[in-house]
Amino acid sequence: MSTAQVHDEGGVTGIAWELGVLQALQGARADLTGSDLVVGTSAGSVVAVKATSGIGLHHLLADQLAPAATSQEVKADFDPQGTAAALTQLIQGARDERKIRARIGAMALAAPTVSEAERMRTVQARLPVDTWPARRLLITAVDAHTGDLAVWDRTSGVPLASAVSANCAVPGI
Numbered sequence: 001m002s003t004a005q006v007h008d009e010g011g012v013t014g015i016a017w018e019l020g021v022l023q024a025l026q027g028a029r030a031d032l033t034g035s036d037l038v039v040g041t042s043a044g045s046v047v048a049v050k051a052t053s054g055i056g057l058h059h060l061l062a063d064q065l066a067p068a069a070t071s072q073e074v075k076a077d078f079d080p081q082g083t084a085a086a087l088t089q090l091i092q093g094a095r096d097e098r099k100i101r102a103r104i105g106a107m108a109l110a111a112p113t114v115s116e117a118e119r120m121r122t123v124q125a126r127l128p129v130d131t132w133p134a135r136r137l138l139i140t141a142v143d144a145h146t147g148d149l150a151v152w153d154r155t156s157g158v159p160l161a162s163a164v165s166a167n168c169a170v171p172g173i
Contacts, residue, residue: 011043011168012043012064012126014042014043014044015043015046015047015050015064015126016061016064016065018043018044018047019047019050019051019057019060019061019064020061022047022051022057023057023058023061026057032051033051033052033057035135036135036136037135037136037138038051038052038135038136038137038138039137039138039139039140040137040138040139040140040164040167041139041140041167042167042168043168045139045140045163045164045167045168046123046126046127046164046168048137048139049127049128049129049133049137049160049164050127050128052133052135052137053128053129053133054133055128060128063128083171086107087104087107087171090103090104090107091103091104097147098146098147098148099147100147101142101147101148101149102144102145102146102147103147104142104147104171105142105143105144105145105146105147105171106144106145107171108144108169108171109144109145111171119165120161120162120165123161123164123165123168124161126164127160127161127164129160130159130160130161131160132153132154132160133154134154136153137153137154138151138152138153139151139152139153139163139164139167140152140167141163141166141167141169150166
């Protein structure tokens with residue numbers, strides 16, 4: 001059984017980079033798009049959905065590189081130093097990873113963000129399909145209330161776009 005894991009925190013740039021890497025690997029006869037198991041994390045969850053959609057990588061990459069005017073991305077106000085300082089403060093003295101994740105989740109839930117509907121429109125626009133693939137795709141997340149880890153697939157009852165949205169969420173942004 002072959003397995004592909006796609007991971008990156010680079011947002012739309014990360015999605016384009018990963019699709020380019022997958023296309024280059026495919027050209028070098030190391031095609032990962034037929035893997036039996038695909039695990040997506042962060043921007044990699046979007047790439048995982050795209051790679052399991054049945055649409056050719058050439059078309060997916062070309063679509064990703066389309067001019068920004070056609071994009072439905074929402075620009076986020078992000079203070080990297082302030083976010084890093086807040087995260088550092090949240091984890092200081094904590095030893096329990098689950099509690100750390102719950103503290104970060106609480107910060108994320110308190111952050112001013114776009115509406116859930118707007119965020120879902122953005123995520124859905126990134127995805128070429130709206131249903132889970134037949135192939136095994138796992139998308140990870142963290143329960144923001146409890147800090148519990150979650151892994152979703154087509155049998156979990158979680159809509160694909162909701163799983164990707166939760167997976168791509170950046171605490172505090």
